[in-house]
Amino acid sequence: MPNRKSLLTNSIVKKDKAKLQKGVRYLGFDGVNTFSFSIKSETREHTFHHIKLELTELYEAMLDLVDVDSITDITLIKSVITYAMTLSIKVYCSCEDFLYSGTKYWNYKNGSGIEEETRPPQPWKLAKRSLLCKHIRYILMNISRYTNIMARSVSKAYQKEWEDYAKEIEARELADIAEEIGELEEEKPKSKTSKKAKTTTAKTSKTKKSNK
């Protein structure tokens, strides 16, 4: 599956302008697996491009690596985000370059497009075949600047669910114990063949003896 490294490798290297850095803003997290950023256009005033990064495996990676006790551990979640980017990533940018020069099309074909695009680029633009516009490329190249704030939003978004899940497990375990006790109680008077019941009977008689 396409990941951060393969996207960067398969994009045409342009000079990454330092100008971009000032214009990047982290917009937020959708609560599932997609992060949004905006970047100021260098060529047009008052214009912003909207960038989305979808870490397709983030939720599964979080389930595997983070439990209710570590859901507020930002350092851990940062490393889970970095790890999820090595698994699978999908991208989107609202700039003309991404939308109209074939980048959106190539990403969709590559399995790394958030939005569907089945119209191939016009023949005179075919040579490009880049998977990233300069905005997405800039963010992916400099992702470590943003993983802290990304981790904070993931922690916040997932916390309640992780707590609810922990409570559910606890409740289920208690119910299992209660059920087991119930079964033992039922087995006690009749069964002579069941090992469990035998042990219980033995214990009970012992207790009775010591009570005397």
Ligand SMILES: [Zn+2]
């Ligand atoms: Zn772009």
